[in-house]
Structures are given as structure tokens and as C-alpha cells.
Amino acid sequence: MAENGGTDLDVQFIHSHDPEHPANLICTLCAKFYGLGWVTGTGGGTSIRHGDHIYIAPSGVQKELMKPTDMFVMDFNTKAYLRKPQTHKPSACTPLFLAAFERGAGCCIHTHSQWAVLVTLLVERDSSKDALFEIEELEQIKGIGKGRGKSGNLGYFDRLRIPIIENTAHEEDLRESLEAAIEKYPDSYAVLVRRHGIYVWGDNVHKAKTQCESLDYIFQLAVEMKKLGLPWTK
Amino acid sequence: MAENGGTDLDVQFIHSHDPEHPANLICTLCAKFYGLGWVTGTGGGTSIRHGDHIYIAPSGVQKELMKPTDMFVMDFNTKAYLRKPQTHKPSACTPLFLAAFERGAGCCIHTHSQWAVLVTLLVERDSSKDALFEIEELEQIKGIGKGRGKSGNLGYFDRLRIPIIENTAHEEDLRESLEAAIEKYPDSYAVLVRRHGIYVWGDNVHKAKTQCESLDYIFQLAVEMKKLGLPWTK
Amino acid sequence: MAENGGTDLDVQFIHSHDPEHPANLICTLCAKFYGLGWVTGTGGGTSIRHGDHIYIAPSGVQKELMKPTDMFVMDFNTKAYLRKPQTHKPSACTPLFLAAFERGAGCCIHTHSQWAVLVTLLVERDSSKDALFEIEELEQIKGIGKGRGKSGNLGYFDRLRIPIIENTAHEEDLRESLEAAIEKYPDSYAVLVRRHGIYVWGDNVHKAKTQCESLDYIFQLAVEMKKLGLPWTK
Amino acid sequence: MAENGGTDLDVQFIHSHDPEHPANLICTLCAKFYGLGWVTGTGGGTSIRHGDHIYIAPSGVQKELMKPTDMFVMDFNTKAYLRKPQTHKPSACTPLFLAAFERGAGCCIHTHSQWAVLVTLLVERDSSKDALFEIEELEQIKGIGKGRGKSGNLGYFDRLRIPIIENTAHEEDLRESLEAAIEKYPDSYAVLVRRHGIYVWGDNVHKAKTQCESLDYIFQLAVEMKKLGLPWTK
Known part of the structure; x- marks a missing residue:
């Protein structure tokens, strides 16, 4: 058709x-x-x-x-x-949703959460390495799955890593860098987009929604930690 | 009548x-x-x-x-x-609503949003130039129209500029400076009022409401950016 | 009875x-x-x-x-x-509510709002003078009445003054200092209680509720202003 | 069975x-x-x-x-x-809930409140002494009971002390240190878990819920106080 x-x-x-x-x-x-x-x-x-x-x-x-x-x-x-x-x-998110579905996702959520945007602004852009949001030792990290095809969720002592890609003028043009980030970080269920927001997915609606909530909680906490001078990692 | x-x-x-x-x-x-x-x-x-x-x-x-x-x-x-x-x-907002309707608006919203008030306090008053709130490279800027009679919305790389006028003792006395700001910045769908709030309009209710939300989101983000030492423009 | x-x-x-x-x-x-x-x-x-x-x-x-x-x-x-x-x-607020009713109020609201508590912490305790929360040039000040028996509300250029009394071990013991504050600042529709909250009243439910909201808005804004290094008065 | x-x-x-x-x-x-x-x-x-x-x-x-x-x-x-x-x-909270019930609780609530997590991050870890969140002279402290078997609530001039235990990889493994904290601080109706959240209980649902609310209020206020440079105790 x-x-x-x-x-x-x-x-x-x-x-x-x-x-x-x-x-x-x-x-x-x-x-x-x-x-x-x-x-x-x-x-x-x-x-x-x-x-x-x-x-x-x-x-x-x-x-x-x-x-x-x-x-x-x-x-x-x-x-x-x-x-x-x-x-x-x-x-305009359609190609990005499809990128997630083609890798086994059952649901994909795109938010403009201010906490997501703020953490992308707090991670410096450095052309010599990948931009990553990293945090460790927060109970809520256990709300995020270990990765596609792996059973169970991250543990309290696992470091959470979410890749950050640069924003483009047109949302559909994010597809290439989003797919590259997924290929390089295949265990991540999310990709942050600098100055824009986040894409989060999961095997089904329940997992996509609760992972999106857990990540947003962690981003908000990370922003508050930064205001209070508390480090994200050891 | x-x-x-x-x-x-x-x-x-x-x-x-x-x-x-x-x-x-x-x-x-x-x-x-x-x-x-x-x-x-x-x-x-x-x-x-x-x-x-x-x-x-x-x-x-x-x-x-x-x-x-x-x-x-x-x-x-x-x-x-x-x-x-x-x-x-x-x-008391009536003359200000009318100023927007006379320029083609279909809906006008006036808020006392604290984020709007705070950004007016963060832009210095300088008698040698117009007071403007300016920010760039945020995806949410794409939620704001290019201007009256222009098709489509601002792009990610466009700088958002919202004029700020000084408050007056009586709300109806804002009309003159609000109209002057609109004439000088005819593409703006909003005017900030220092220590007071904002007037936002649009061709219809949908546009006025979603532009008001997008601006409020940007103002809140801008205040948080200021707390974290992040610049609004390059 | x-x-x-x-x-x-x-x-x-x-x-x-x-x-x-x-x-x-x-x-x-x-x-x-x-x-x-x-x-x-x-x-x-x-x-x-x-x-x-x-x-x-x-x-x-x-x-x-x-x-x-x-x-x-x-x-x-x-x-x-x-x-x-x-x-x-x-x-335990009953004697304090009565103090307001005996001065003509039709409704009295007592909150533990965190913004109210925070502004009481930001005003220094100085035994040589009355503790007062003072702010000026905010549009929302116009949401507060000029005072009992006076017609109309405060203007944009009027300074808002809310007396702050010290907290006591027992709420009912606040009555004396609350009444003293009312007698000394008869135009105030509210008294802040340090490390505790606020009492706000009005001629009727509508006025008490909207004045309580306007004050809370102003306190929240004042706390945010303090975080951003912005002064409350000139 | x-x-x-x-x-x-x-x-x-x-x-x-x-x-x-x-x-x-x-x-x-x-x-x-x-x-x-x-x-x-x-x-x-x-x-x-x-x-x-x-x-x-x-x-x-x-x-x-x-x-x-x-x-x-x-x-x-x-x-x-x-x-x-x-x-x-x-x-996984079941053993921890049981620890509370075995000490007379009628309801136990476990939250991941960000305010609870932030106060645990603001109290330094010091192996020479117990980690405790301590605050005093806030009216809301009166929302917390004096302790199991004691009648009435804390007073305004009482210092609130909530023990903080270190988080473990598995929630059920918290039981031992949670019970040790309860034994050492038998008057506390709550135990904070570092980088994790809080367990709060009470004789019945009403008390557990209102104590949990009062504590969360106090934690949020404490975080805001820290941002504003205000001390928790004298």
C-alpha cells in the first residue's frame, strides 16, 4: 500500500x-x-x-x-x-522511533524534559571523546535494564552510561548519529540529544515508561547534586 | 451600543x-x-x-x-x-489584549509566571539599548512561530529574542510601550514585562497556548542554566 | 453553653x-x-x-x-x-484565628509553606529592630489589600512589609506576639512565624485565599531571587 | 502453609x-x-x-x-x-517492612524521594561515628512522634535525628544494618539509606503517612537551606 x-x-x-x-x-x-x-x-x-x-x-x-x-x-x-x-x-521523530523498533523495542518515548536538557549542558563537548552522561551508586539505577537480550537490570554498583549526541537542525537528521550511538553503546536503552531532550525505549510500554521515569529522576537528582557541589562519580 | x-x-x-x-x-x-x-x-x-x-x-x-x-x-x-x-x-489587560488582536492575533494570554519574572530580573536594564531576553540552540525554540505572516516556526539555530518592557503602576498604561515593542520586534509573539510577567499571543488558541508553554519552558530552563553558570548565548 | x-x-x-x-x-x-x-x-x-x-x-x-x-x-x-x-x-491555631476574626477578618489560613519558612530564615534576627520581610516592585504585590478599612490594594511601587514573629514551643503561645505584630502593623494581612510558616487572613474567603496565594508566590520568587543574587529592595 | x-x-x-x-x-x-x-x-x-x-x-x-x-x-x-x-x-523490601512490624509498626513506607537521597549525600560519611541527619527548630518537627511507646510528638526545641545507613547491592541485605540502626536509635520512626531513600513507619497508616510527609518536607527544606547557606543546627 x-x-x-x-x-x-x-x-x-x-x-x-x-x-x-x-x-x-x-x-x-x-x-x-x-x-x-x-x-x-x-x-x-x-x-x-x-x-x-x-x-x-x-x-x-x-x-x-x-x-x-x-x-x-x-x-x-x-x-x-x-x-x-x-x-x-x-x-518528525518517526525515523528515530523506527531505529529503536528495528532493534527490538516495543515502545519508544521522546521527551524534552528540562532535566535531560540540563545534564547534556553539564557534560562538556570534547571532540576527542564520546559525550557520555555517567553516574554511579544511586539506587534508582536499578530501574534500568542491563541491555538488549540481557536478563535483569543494572546493579547499584554498575555505572550508568547514556550517550549524548549533538542536536541537528531537523529532528529526522538525528537518525544517523542516534543509530551510531546505539551501535557503539548497544546496552543503552536511551540516547540523550544535546540541548534537546532524550529518546528512551524498552521491550514493552511498561519498560519504556518506567525506564524513562527512572532516567528522568536520575537527571533531576544529578542537576541538584551539581548545584550542591556533589560529584556524579567517584 | x-x-x-x-x-x-x-x-x-x-x-x-x-x-x-x-x-x-x-x-x-x-x-x-x-x-x-x-x-x-x-x-x-x-x-x-x-x-x-x-x-x-x-x-x-x-x-x-x-x-x-x-x-x-x-x-x-x-x-x-x-x-x-x-x-x-x-x-485591566483589555487594552493589551486588543493591541494583540489588532495585529492579527486570535488569542492572547497574560501570565505572572515566576520564570518569566526571573528572566526579566536577570537581563540588565541599560538605557542605551533595548532590553531583550535572548537565547539560542534549544530545541524548544522550534515551538515558536517565525513571525506574523511568515510561515513555519523558528529553527534550532535561530536566536529567540523577546523584548522586555518596563512595568508601570497601572496595567493599562503598558499599552504604549507594549505596542512600541511589537512595532520594533514585529516577529515576536510575546512581550515580557519586567517584574511582572509576559503577554503571549498567537493566530489561534492552539498557537497562543503552545507558544506560551514553550516560552515558559525556555524561561525556566534559562533560570536553571543561570544557577548552574551556563550561558544563554555563545 | x-x-x-x-x-x-x-x-x-x-x-x-x-x-x-x-x-x-x-x-x-x-x-x-x-x-x-x-x-x-x-x-x-x-x-x-x-x-x-x-x-x-x-x-x-x-x-x-x-x-x-x-x-x-x-x-x-x-x-x-x-x-x-x-x-x-x-x-492549636484557634486563638490565632480568633485574633484575626476579632480584627474583622472573615477567613484565616495558616500554612507551613516552605517558601514562607525560607524567607523567615533569610531575614536576620536583630534584637535592635523588628523583623520584617520587605520587597518591592513586583506586580504580584498588587494582589494584597492596603489594609483593614482601607479601600483597594497595594500598588506596584508600594513596599510590601510582613512582620515576622519568633516561634514558640506551643502554637497557642504565639497569640501575644501575633497580636502585638498586628497592632504595630495594622495594615498587614499576614504575620510570618520564624521557622514555622504564616498566618494570612482577609475580609472573606476569597480575599484570604488569594492573598495567601499572592504572598506565597512572592516568597517563592524571593527565595529564587536570593539564589540568583538579586536584591529584594533597592 | x-x-x-x-x-x-x-x-x-x-x-x-x-x-x-x-x-x-x-x-x-x-x-x-x-x-x-x-x-x-x-x-x-x-x-x-x-x-x-x-x-x-x-x-x-x-x-x-x-x-x-x-x-x-x-x-x-x-x-x-x-x-x-x-x-x-x-x-525486596519485605524483610525491612517486617523489621518495622516486629517493633510494633502498623504501616511502613519506603520512598526514593530525591530530597531524602540528597540529605544523605549532604551528611558526610565518617567511619569514626554514626551517620545522622540532624536538624532543629522547625515547626514541622512536631509532626514526628517522640518514639515507640512514648506518648506525643517531638517538640519545636527537640533535635530531630534520623540515622543513615549505607546502601547495599541488594535491598534485602539492608535488614541487618537497618535493625542495628533501629536498636541504636529506638525512638526514630525512620531510617535513611544513603544514595537510596528512606524507610518510615508508624503505629498505623495515618501516622506512617503523615510522618513520611513531615520528614520529606523537612528534607526538602534542608536541601534548600543548604543551597542558601543556612545551617541545619546551631
């Missing part, structure tokens, strides 16, 4: 009374994320893989007001839109 | 079951803005242009409790009140 | 379907104040004068869960309890 | 229309704690003793979404699970 084949008449993809259906769940999650300050002013986005269907929140909508009828649905194999509301633009 | 012609019996202007009707929407927005800390203690205000009718939240009401019956309605052409609740005073 | 005359069977004082009835309104207000961080862990309190009846939230209850049946009702003239729930203790 | 004897078919322990029933109350509390930032990303936990039954929130669930059917129920005397949902893991 051609990309223009999808129309907003395709209600079969989004009509469900099950609150766990991706079309409903993305709305619930986005309203919660708005309350957390992650998707202020139409920023950020969320996408869920449901079998071979990718559900994606559209660009430019007030995330706390989103309705299932706003949802884009893409075929994972052909990348053709199965549902494409004519009143909205597809999310 | 004379200014006193409008009474609170004119329910036809405010009675609608449509949540998108301006009389209902201003109430929903004000309750949300209260939660964001923008309209604490009856501060701030919101106005929507609906064809030739201007809907304005009254002065001195608890914004989170506002009801459609509290609403003032003004004729845009004659500036006469079509509806004027006898129990309330018209908003 | 003796103090023990009131029992919790006296439902006539608290049973009303009107959300504006004091027994209902105190519950709604306290739930809101809990969300604002003003009455954490059973701290703080609220009282409304309704004709000759004083409605008072009890001591030691979770304020966000309060029910009309929890309410104490006192006769303003005799100071006898008309209603005294046997399961609760009367609020 | 053997530990495996409990299954999730044992609905009699969790089915009640009474909102005060532990199975319902833990859900309500956890949703509230999520809003307070105490149980972000499945962190933290809550347990209530109800006669000889211990109700425990499971490990790894989104605390704001918890349902009574998620609940574990343990026999206090035999420590066997009477109800053990097969889809969840028991909370």
Missing part, C-alpha cells in the same frame, strides 16, 4: 474499548507525560509497536488533549502508513 | 455545550494555567477573539474557578461591551 | 449541599492547600467566620481527606464550642 | 468495598506517593499490617496503576504467603 493509501477513515486500527490498546494507551501516556513536563508545547512524542503495526502520536498536537483519532499507524514491514489523519503532520 | 449596554443577562454569548466555545474554553484554559502557576491569586488573564467578539476573563476572580457567566464580551469593531457582568470589573 | 456542650451530633451546623457552606468550603480549600504543599503532614489549618459561627479544621487530620463531620464550630461571642467532634482535638 | 501455598485465587484477602481496607488503601496511597515523586519508575513500596496479615505492594509494578489484585498477603506469625500473585515478584 502506498504511503498515501492510509486515511483517517481507517478507524479499525484505532477503535477499541481496551484501555491497553495502543491507540488509547498513547493518549493516556501523553497526558501523564504532559503533567511531568516532558511534552510541553507539543514537544516530544510516543510510539508503540503492536505486532506489525506502529502507532505514532502526530506532530504539533497538544499532547495532553490527544485522541485516538489523532493517531498515525504505520506498517512495520513496508513503512507505509495504514492510517494517516489528513489534519495532522506525521511526527 | 454604549459601553453600559451589555449586561449579564446576555447569555446568548456565553451559553454553549461546545467545549471549544470561547466562553467554555477560557475557563478550561484558566484552570490549567492555575495549575501551571501562571495565574496565582487572580493574577494574569486570557482573551480569545471569536469573529468580531472578544471574550475576556474578568479582573479579580480566582482563575481556576471561573465560569462562563463570569465572561466579558466586547465588540471588536466598536469596542463596546456586549456582555458585562455587573459583579465583576473588566480586566 | 459550656465548652463541653458541643458534640458531634450537632449536624445542623455542618450539613449543607451548598459547596460554599463553610463546612464544605474548608474541606475543598484544605485539599487544594495540600496540593500546594501548605498543609503537609497535618500541618497548617483554615478557619472561616460565618456570622457568629467560627468553623475550624481540627488538629492532626490529613487535610486533603477532611470531611465536614470533622469540623469544629465555635460561637464567636461566647467562644463556646457549638460542635466538637469527640474523635479530634481542637486546632 | 508453605510459601507456595498462596495463589492469586485467594481473593478473600483483597476483595472489599471499604476504601480503608489495606488492599484498597495501599493502592490509593501508592497513587498519591507517585504524585509526590516518592515511587518513580516502580521504586519504593508500602506495606500495612492488618491483624496477623501483612499486605505488601509487589515489586516492579507502576505504583500509580496498582490494583488490589496485585497485592501480596503474608501471615505475620509464620511468614508464609497467604496470597502470592503469580505474575509478580514479592517486594
Whole structure:
């Protein structure tokens, strides 16, 4: 089916009374994320893989007001839109969400959290080495998985490392450096984007959402630690 | 119709079951803005242009409790009140809202956000040049339009500039300097008022609200950056 | 009627379907104040004068869960309890609420707001002069009345002055110094209590609540100003 | 009954229309704690003793979404699970909750509050003496009980002391040092865990919850005091 084949008449993809259906769940999650300050002013986005269907929140909508009828649905194999509301633009995050889904993720969340942005500003840009947010010995690190295909979560004495990529003028142009970061740090479930925010994913909605929360908690704590002169690592 | 012609019996202007009707929407927005800390203690205000009718939240009401019956309605052409609740005073922001509507805005929001006030305090007053809040290279800047009559939004590498005007004893006396700031910075969708807050507008409610959120996010980030010793511009 | 005359069977004082009835309104207000961080862990309190009846939230209850049946009702003239729930203790704030009511207040709010506590810590204790929180040139100052019996609110160029009294081991022992502060600063609608919180009142619920919000906004701003090295007065 | 004897078919322990029933109350509390930032990303936990039954929130669930059917129920005397949902893991906090219950507590709350973590980072680790968070002369200290078996709460002039124990790789391994801290500071209703969070308990749900709130308030205030250069004790 051609990309223009999808129309907003395709209600079969989004009509469900099950609150766990991706079309409903993305709305619930986005309203919660708005309350957390992650998707202020139409920023950020969320996408869920449901079998071979990718559900994606559209660009430019007030995330706390989103309705299932706003949802884009893409075929994972052909990348053709199965549902494409004519009143909205597809999310510029789509190629980045796909990069996560192609590596096994079931859900990917993009936030503009101020704590994420601030930690990217507190890690110096140094062309001689990769930019990394690193912190250790915080209980909340145990909220993050060890890595794709590995069982269990990081331990208290493991150092958390999140790669930071440089921002680009256009969000879709982040894909190359985001994929390079994932390839180099295959155990990371997140990539920070300098002066922009973060992409966090997980095997399923539960893991993506709770990892995103744990990371945001750690970033906020890290910013407060910096204000108080406390080091992130030994 | 004379200014006193409008009474609170004119329910036809405010009675609608449509949540998108301006009389209902201003109430929903004000309750949300209260939660964001923008309209604490009856501060701030919101106005929507609906064809030739201007809907304005009254002065001195608890914004989170506002009801459609509290609403003032003004004729845009004659500036006469079509509806004027006898129990309330018209908003002192009215001339400032009108200045925005006369330049094409469809909605104007006035907040007392602490982040807005703090950035006005962090920009030095210097009689030899205009006071401007300036910041660059933040993704959230892309949430702000390029300017009236221009298509699309600012880019990541564009510098955001918001003029700052000095506060006056009476809110209505801000009109002259607000209009001067708009004339000098015609692409700006907002004017900061030193030690007071901000006026933000947009072509419609969606744009005014999301631009106001994006700016508030940027101001909060800017204050946190200052605490951490991070510069706003290069 | 003796103090023990009131029992919790006296439902006539608290049973009303009107959300504006004091027994209902105190519950709604306290739930809101809990969300604002003003009455954490059973701290703080609220009282409304309704004709000759004083409605008072009890001591030691979770304020966000309060029910009309929890309410104490006192006769303003005799100071006898008309209603005294046997399961609760009367609020230790009662003498302080009465001090405000005896000076014409219609509602009095006591919060443990952290911003209020922090400003009391930022004003030095100096036995040679009264402790005062002073700030000027903030628009939000216009949310505070000029003083009892005076019409209208403070202006932007008026300096806001809130007396600070020293805390005592027992809350009821604050009455003497609170009354002395009111007598010395008769135009103030609030008294800060060092390392403790604030008492704010107003002619009616609307004024007490919005003045309490405006003051809390100003205290938070003042703390942030201090962190950023910005002076409170010229 | 053997530990495996409990299954999730044992609905009699969790089915009640009474909102005060532990199975319902833990859900309500956890949703509230999520809003307070105490149980972000499945962190933290809550347990209530109800006669000889211990109700425990499971490990790894989104605390704001918890349902009574998620609940574990343990026999206090035999420590066997009477109800053990097969889809969840028991909370690693269980031995720590039991340590509190064995000393008379009726409810125990474990949070990852950032304020708690930050105060543990602000108290230096010194092998020559116990690590203690100490603060004095704050009204909110009066929200904390004098100690087990003692009547009434701390006074304004009493110094609040909360022992801090070092974190371990596995939560259950905290039990020994937590019990040692309780034995050494038998009047404390809480133990801080460095870089981790806090355990707070009380004779009943009301006391555990309000003490946890009061402590969190004090920790937040203490962090803000540190930023402003204000000492915790004289």
C-alpha cells in the first residue's frame, strides 16, 4: 500500500474499548507525560509497536488533549502508513522511533524534559571523546535494564552510561548519529540529544515508561547534586 | 451600543455545550494555567477573539474557578461591551489584549509566571539599548512561530529574542510601550514585562497556548542554566 | 453553653449541599492547600467566620481527606464550642484565628509553606529592630489589600512589609506576639512565624485565599531571587 | 502453609468495598506517593499490617496503576504467603517492612524521594561515628512522634535525628544494618539509606503517612537551606 493509501477513515486500527490498546494507551501516556513536563508545547512524542503495526502520536498536537483519532499507524514491514489523519503532520521523530523498533523495542518515548536538557549542558563537548552522561551508586539505577537480550537490570554498583549526541537542525537528521550511538553503546536503552531532550525505549510500554521515569529522576537528582557541589562519580 | 449596554443577562454569548466555545474554553484554559502557576491569586488573564467578539476573563476572580457567566464580551469593531457582568470589573489587560488582536492575533494570554519574572530580573536594564531576553540552540525554540505572516516556526539555530518592557503602576498604561515593542520586534509573539510577567499571543488558541508553554519552558530552563553558570548565548 | 456542650451530633451546623457552606468550603480549600504543599503532614489549618459561627479544621487530620463531620464550630461571642467532634482535638491555631476574626477578618489560613519558612530564615534576627520581610516592585504585590478599612490594594511601587514573629514551643503561645505584630502593623494581612510558616487572613474567603496565594508566590520568587543574587529592595 | 501455598485465587484477602481496607488503601496511597515523586519508575513500596496479615505492594509494578489484585498477603506469625500473585515478584523490601512490624509498626513506607537521597549525600560519611541527619527548630518537627511507646510528638526545641545507613547491592541485605540502626536509635520512626531513600513507619497508616510527609518536607527544606547557606543546627 502506498504511503498515501492510509486515511483517517481507517478507524479499525484505532477503535477499541481496551484501555491497553495502543491507540488509547498513547493518549493516556501523553497526558501523564504532559503533567511531568516532558511534552510541553507539543514537544516530544510516543510510539508503540503492536505486532506489525506502529502507532505514532502526530506532530504539533497538544499532547495532553490527544485522541485516538489523532493517531498515525504505520506498517512495520513496508513503512507505509495504514492510517494517516489528513489534519495532522506525521511526527518528525518517526525515523528515530523506527531505529529503536528495528532493534527490538516495543515502545519508544521522546521527551524534552528540562532535566535531560540540563545534564547534556553539564557534560562538556570534547571532540576527542564520546559525550557520555555517567553516574554511579544511586539506587534508582536499578530501574534500568542491563541491555538488549540481557536478563535483569543494572546493579547499584554498575555505572550508568547514556550517550549524548549533538542536536541537528531537523529532528529526522538525528537518525544517523542516534543509530551510531546505539551501535557503539548497544546496552543503552536511551540516547540523550544535546540541548534537546532524550529518546528512551524498552521491550514493552511498561519498560519504556518506567525506564524513562527512572532516567528522568536520575537527571533531576544529578542537576541538584551539581548545584550542591556533589560529584556524579567517584 | 454604549459601553453600559451589555449586561449579564446576555447569555446568548456565553451559553454553549461546545467545549471549544470561547466562553467554555477560557475557563478550561484558566484552570490549567492555575495549575501551571501562571495565574496565582487572580493574577494574569486570557482573551480569545471569536469573529468580531472578544471574550475576556474578568479582573479579580480566582482563575481556576471561573465560569462562563463570569465572561466579558466586547465588540471588536466598536469596542463596546456586549456582555458585562455587573459583579465583576473588566480586566485591566483589555487594552493589551486588543493591541494583540489588532495585529492579527486570535488569542492572547497574560501570565505572572515566576520564570518569566526571573528572566526579566536577570537581563540588565541599560538605557542605551533595548532590553531583550535572548537565547539560542534549544530545541524548544522550534515551538515558536517565525513571525506574523511568515510561515513555519523558528529553527534550532535561530536566536529567540523577546523584548522586555518596563512595568508601570497601572496595567493599562503598558499599552504604549507594549505596542512600541511589537512595532520594533514585529516577529515576536510575546512581550515580557519586567517584574511582572509576559503577554503571549498567537493566530489561534492552539498557537497562543503552545507558544506560551514553550516560552515558559525556555524561561525556566534559562533560570536553571543561570544557577548552574551556563550561558544563554555563545 | 459550656465548652463541653458541643458534640458531634450537632449536624445542623455542618450539613449543607451548598459547596460554599463553610463546612464544605474548608474541606475543598484544605485539599487544594495540600496540593500546594501548605498543609503537609497535618500541618497548617483554615478557619472561616460565618456570622457568629467560627468553623475550624481540627488538629492532626490529613487535610486533603477532611470531611465536614470533622469540623469544629465555635460561637464567636461566647467562644463556646457549638460542635466538637469527640474523635479530634481542637486546632492549636484557634486563638490565632480568633485574633484575626476579632480584627474583622472573615477567613484565616495558616500554612507551613516552605517558601514562607525560607524567607523567615533569610531575614536576620536583630534584637535592635523588628523583623520584617520587605520587597518591592513586583506586580504580584498588587494582589494584597492596603489594609483593614482601607479601600483597594497595594500598588506596584508600594513596599510590601510582613512582620515576622519568633516561634514558640506551643502554637497557642504565639497569640501575644501575633497580636502585638498586628497592632504595630495594622495594615498587614499576614504575620510570618520564624521557622514555622504564616498566618494570612482577609475580609472573606476569597480575599484570604488569594492573598495567601499572592504572598506565597512572592516568597517563592524571593527565595529564587536570593539564589540568583538579586536584591529584594533597592 | 508453605510459601507456595498462596495463589492469586485467594481473593478473600483483597476483595472489599471499604476504601480503608489495606488492599484498597495501599493502592490509593501508592497513587498519591507517585504524585509526590516518592515511587518513580516502580521504586519504593508500602506495606500495612492488618491483624496477623501483612499486605505488601509487589515489586516492579507502576505504583500509580496498582490494583488490589496485585497485592501480596503474608501471615505475620509464620511468614508464609497467604496470597502470592503469580505474575509478580514479592517486594525486596519485605524483610525491612517486617523489621518495622516486629517493633510494633502498623504501616511502613519506603520512598526514593530525591530530597531524602540528597540529605544523605549532604551528611558526610565518617567511619569514626554514626551517620545522622540532624536538624532543629522547625515547626514541622512536631509532626514526628517522640518514639515507640512514648506518648506525643517531638517538640519545636527537640533535635530531630534520623540515622543513615549505607546502601547495599541488594535491598534485602539492608535488614541487618537497618535493625542495628533501629536498636541504636529506638525512638526514630525512620531510617535513611544513603544514595537510596528512606524507610518510615508508624503505629498505623495515618501516622506512617503523615510522618513520611513531615520528614520529606523537612528534607526538602534542608536541601534548600543548604543551597542558601543556612545551617541545619546551631
